[in-house]
Every structure is written in C-alpha cells, then in structure tokens.
Amino acid sequence: MAVPRSIALIATGGTVSVAPPSADCQTHRGVGELVPRPGDLPDGIEVVPRDALGMSSRRMTPDDLWTLASTVTEAIAAGSNGVVVTHGTDTLEETAYALGLLVETRVPVVITGAMRSPHHSGPDGPANIRAALVAAAVPDLAPYGPTVVFQDEVHVARLVTKMHSTRIAAFSSPAAGPVGFVAEDRLELLLGPPPGTDLLPGRAAPSVRVGLLPTATGIDGSAAEALTPDVDGLVVAALGAGHVSPSLGAALVACAEAGKPVVVTSRCPDGALLADTYAGAGSERELRRAGLHFAGTLSPPKARLRLLFGMSAGTPAAELFPAPPPAPKR
Ligand SMILES: NC(=O)C[C@H](N)C(=O)O
Structure with missing residues (x-):
C-alpha cells in the first residue's frame, strides 16, 4: 500500500468551527472536531491536526497573521506534504494572501472555511474541508502559492474575493475564475500557476500601521488628513482606474511628501490601474508623478497587507509596487 500523504490541518x-449550540457564533471547537472521521477521509491521506487560533476572522490582526504564517512554516519544515488552514470567511482572502507574502513553500497550502455553522441545515464545512484535503495532497498545486478551496473550486490567493455575504458559493476570482476544481476526490487543474510569486523579499513581524481609505462621489481630503498622523503608510481604494477627487489627491500627495508611502488601488473588483491616460488634479498621471505607488490588480485589503509586511521588513514601497514599463506610443 502507498504511504499516505501527511496533511497538516x-x-x-x-x-466552520463554531461550537453547537452556540447561538451567538462566539465559541469555537478545537481542530479535533474538524478532522473527518476515518470513513469520511479521502483515501491515501493522513491528517495531522493542530490548533493555531480560535476566533471569528473579524478579530484577526497582522500579529495573528504572522503567528499563523510561522505555524504553517513549522508544519512544512516538519515534513507535511501539504497544509490546510480552516478560517472564518470574512477575512479569509486576506489571510490567504498574507500566507503568500510570508510563507516560502514547496508543498500546497490551502485555506477553507464555511458559510453555515455545523449546527445549521446543510453545513458546508465538512465538504469544504474534505475538498481542501484532497487538493492539498496534490504536489502539482504547490506552484500556485496559497489557494482557497471553497465549494469544490480552487482559487489563487491574489485574485480570490468573498463576493457574497451569506450564500455558500461565497468566493470567486472576478479577473480569471477558478484555476481548478475538485470532483470525486480528484483535483483537476484548468489553468497554469500565476506568472509571478507574491512572496516578499524580506519577512518580519508587523511593526507599522497602514490605513485604508475608501472613496466615493464628493469624498474630499479631510479623512486622509485626519488619518495621516496616525499611520506609517496609507492605501486608498480609488475610483475606477486610479482616480480620486482633487481635494483627496492633494491630501494623499501631502501624506507622501511627509515620507509616508501612499498606495493607490481600485474600488472596482476587477481590472488594472492606468498609467498614462487621464491628466489633471486627482488623475492617475498626476498621482504617479507626485510619487504615489500603484498596486496593479491587487485589491485594497491585499495591497494594505503587502505594504504593511513589506515596510515592516524594511522593503521600500517602490520595490513592493514597481512602476509599469512605459506604455508604447498610441
Ligand atoms: N462564515 C464565516 O466564517 C463568517 C464569520 N463571521 C468569520 O469570518 O469568522
């Protein structure tokens, strides 16, 4: 008989781990309760369970992400053939991306969770965990970096987002769709791994504060001005392809001139930021010329984690968010 693949859970x-009958979803069961019973375990897999944290994902902090990344790294160093992390869904995509920033791995790392708690009808946790274990046991998944397995779909950490607040089909990757799926306890990969890695060149425990600002019609610079003294860096979820109101633009430039890196992202769930199309106050041309950094296709919360952990390790923002090559003449 083949040696079973050892997967750290x-x-x-x-x-996914709320304890029945806790009506307020505040008490969480230990990992032992999440391990599939022997008859429910996919063939050829052995589970090594470990509790890291026990909380709703809204409580997760950068320090917790650092701790979790260390736990995952330890499991890999101890010889796991793959890792599955169970997590609350509200910030699951951020944790998946943080593991991509912080964990160097040659084995698959998969994150999953549930939308329905174990004591509700049709809980999705057991099926998600089973599919995640199946995926984590396949070495071919490793080059994709951390992935999210949910509802039998496999999504890469950089692109996945929680699109629905209550349905069990909560996650998707608007830019490219899932890279694979699990059926009959087999992983099918549909697309190749992402072209680049998100792993940071230097890794260190979080030691800086990075704020995140929303934009909307008529949002001026007052919130940015109020926030600037309290943060070491700022991410703005700008309009469209990287635009803000002229007043907000001026406040962001002032923040950058004060030596605090400002990173522009888009509030659109899909698409990239422009470099050289619009001019004038608050346009992408003006903001780039003033030294603001642009995060490409990265979502606002993920760009925030990249800036936060990158700065903590002493990597300049310009290296974390390199400028695109000049556009060809049109
Ligand atoms: N479905 C979930 O897991 C939501 C929960 N509030 C959490 O993120 O912890």
Whole structure:
C-alpha cells in the first residue's frame, strides 16, 4: 500500500468551527472536531491536526497573521506534504494572501472555511474541508502559492474575493475564475500557476500601521488628513482606474511628501490601474508623478497587507509596487 500523504490541518476559528449550540457564533471547537472521521477521509491521506487560533476572522490582526504564517512554516519544515488552514470567511482572502507574502513553500497550502455553522441545515464545512484535503495532497498545486478551496473550486490567493455575504458559493476570482476544481476526490487543474510569486523579499513581524481609505462621489481630503498622523503608510481604494477627487489627491500627495508611502488601488473588483491616460488634479498621471505607488490588480485589503509586511521588513514601497514599463506610443 502507498504511504499516505501527511496533511497538516491547522484551525483558526470561524463559522466552520463554531461550537453547537452556540447561538451567538462566539465559541469555537478545537481542530479535533474538524478532522473527518476515518470513513469520511479521502483515501491515501493522513491528517495531522493542530490548533493555531480560535476566533471569528473579524478579530484577526497582522500579529495573528504572522503567528499563523510561522505555524504553517513549522508544519512544512516538519515534513507535511501539504497544509490546510480552516478560517472564518470574512477575512479569509486576506489571510490567504498574507500566507503568500510570508510563507516560502514547496508543498500546497490551502485555506477553507464555511458559510453555515455545523449546527445549521446543510453545513458546508465538512465538504469544504474534505475538498481542501484532497487538493492539498496534490504536489502539482504547490506552484500556485496559497489557494482557497471553497465549494469544490480552487482559487489563487491574489485574485480570490468573498463576493457574497451569506450564500455558500461565497468566493470567486472576478479577473480569471477558478484555476481548478475538485470532483470525486480528484483535483483537476484548468489553468497554469500565476506568472509571478507574491512572496516578499524580506519577512518580519508587523511593526507599522497602514490605513485604508475608501472613496466615493464628493469624498474630499479631510479623512486622509485626519488619518495621516496616525499611520506609517496609507492605501486608498480609488475610483475606477486610479482616480480620486482633487481635494483627496492633494491630501494623499501631502501624506507622501511627509515620507509616508501612499498606495493607490481600485474600488472596482476587477481590472488594472492606468498609467498614462487621464491628466489633471486627482488623475492617475498626476498621482504617479507626485510619487504615489500603484498596486496593479491587487485589491485594497491585499495591497494594505503587502505594504504593511513589506515596510515592516524594511522593503521600500517602490520595490513592493514597481512602476509599469512605459506604455508604447498610441
Ligand atoms: N462564515 C464565516 O466564517 C463568517 C464569520 N463571521 C468569520 O469570518 O469568522
């Protein structure tokens, strides 16, 4: 008989592990309760369970992400053939991306959770965990970096987002769709791994504060001005392809001139930021010329984690968010 693949199952809390009959979803079961019973375990897999954290994902902090990344790294160093992390869904995509920033791995790392708690009808946790274990046991998944397995779909950490607040089909990757799926306890990969890695060149425990600002019609610079003294860096979820109101633009430039890196992202769930199309106050041309950094296709919360952990390790923002090559003449 073939040697079973050893998969570390690391629990952090979330709805997937809410303890019945806790009506307020505040108490979380230990990882032992999440391990499939012997008859429910996919063939050829052995689970090594470990509790890391036990909380709703809204409580997760950068320090917790650092701790979790260390736990995952330890499991890999101890010889796991793959890792599955169970997590609350509200910030699951951020944790997946943070593991991509912080964990150097040659084995698959998969994150999953549930939208329905174990004591509700049709809980999705057991099926998600089973599919995640199947995926984590396949070495071909490793080059994709951390992935999210949910509802039998496999999504890469950089692109995945929680699109629905209550349905069990909560996650998707608007830019490219899932890279694979699990059926009959087999992983099918549909697309190749992402072209680049998100792993940071230097890794260190979080030691800086990075703010995140929303934009909307008529949002001026007052919130940015109020926030600037309290942060070491700022991410703005700008309009469209990287635009803000002229007043907000001036406040962001002032923040950058004060030596605090400002990173522009888009509030659109899909698409990239422009470099050289619009001019004038608050346009992408003006903001780039003033030294603001642009995060490409990265979502606002993920760009925030990249800036936060990158700065903590002393990597300049310009290296974390390199400028695109000049556009060809049109
Ligand atoms: N479905 C969930 O897991 C939601 C929960 N509030 C959490 O993120 O911990």
